[in-house]
């Protein structure tokens with residue numbers, strides 16, 4: 001009997017054993033080894049070594065060889081491909097609109113990323129608040145603490161953390177920050193059902209009030225065409241002078257030029273960034289600000305998280321093979337999935 005194929009596109013590092021168990025007797029797992037897009041397409045088609053692929057496990061590392069899963073790539077996939085199990089919470093490298101048109105479902109890996117990314121945001125917030133990254137750079141440069149801004153900083157205790165996008169990561173950060181305790185306020189597209197009372201919701205009509213309250217604004221909204229530049233010049237201006245901006249979502253969710261201008265004039269007190277608009281390049285202007293704590297997109301870089309993400313992406317594909325659908329269908333495709 002010929003088994004359907006699951007194509008592993010990009011890194012699968014930690015869950016080899018789990019992969020064997022999940023697909024035993026169910027699918028033939030093939031590793032994509034194409035060095036470019038043309039070879040990838042050629043091998044998906046009849047007679048190619050990926051022929052019979054019904055589901056693709058995708059890691060962002062596959063973009064190095066075949067590029068992102070844009071419209072052209074999705075349209076060129078053979079009709080047999082029905083599921084893309086993306087390894088990552090953010091799926092902005094996949095054109096979900098093109099997937100919808102072609103009837104391909106995309107799943108991501110929420111929850112698996114929450115601890116590692118929320119603790120990254122926590123680190124950025126603490127470092128930005130207390131000048132810790134600046135202190136380390138001063139010490140490593142042999143200058144003890146002479147580089148550190150002279151003004152003493154404040155404790156986080158009693159300050160207000162404003163969360164833009166209370167999903168899995170935002171809520172995990174809220175739980176951690178509450179321990180200081182900080183006051184937690186959030187703005188999302190809608191009130192989050194089941195959010196505890198200590199997480200205070202500010203809807204669109206109270207957005208200005210929300211921004212004005214923030215000692216720290218931490219960004220967790222996903223990157224989509226409508227959220228590009230969501231944190232605009234106007235929004236940044238509504239933060240109080242000296243507020244801190246933290247971003248572990250995606251670089252393009254913030255208007256970077258506006259962020260830099262706000263640092264230049266001292267409107268923002270500090271920033272903590274894990275993500276940038278054109279990774280891996282980083283705007284050299286950012287490097288000039290002593291009050292910027294900068295990480296090279298390390299949000300999910302723990303073994304625990306990486307393994308949980310791989311297993312979750314593969315489990316979605318396994319569930320698709322057995323039950324017709326996995327649990328983590330991205331919001332834009334949930335309607336389509338109900339018709340399956």
Ligand SMILES: NC(=O)c1ccc[n+]([C@@H]2O[C@H](COP(=O)([O-])OP(=O)(O)OC[C@H]3O[C@@H](n4cnc5c(N)ncnc54)[C@H](O)[C@@H]3O)[C@@H](O)[C@H]2O)c1
Pocket residue numbers: 089090091110111113117164165166167168169170187188189190220221222223226227230248249250274275297298299300301
């Ligand atoms: N730095 C990293 O390594 C790293 C790791 C994982 C995830 N991420 C990024 O973090 C983002 C959030 O991840 P998550 O798992 O918490 O996602 P999630 O889907 O659980 O939460 C996102 C939240 O943002 C809200 N939202 C959407 N549009 C909004 C808008 N216009 N205004 C305000 N809120 C809005 C949603 O309602 C939801 O509550 C991902 O999209 C991903 O890009 C980064």
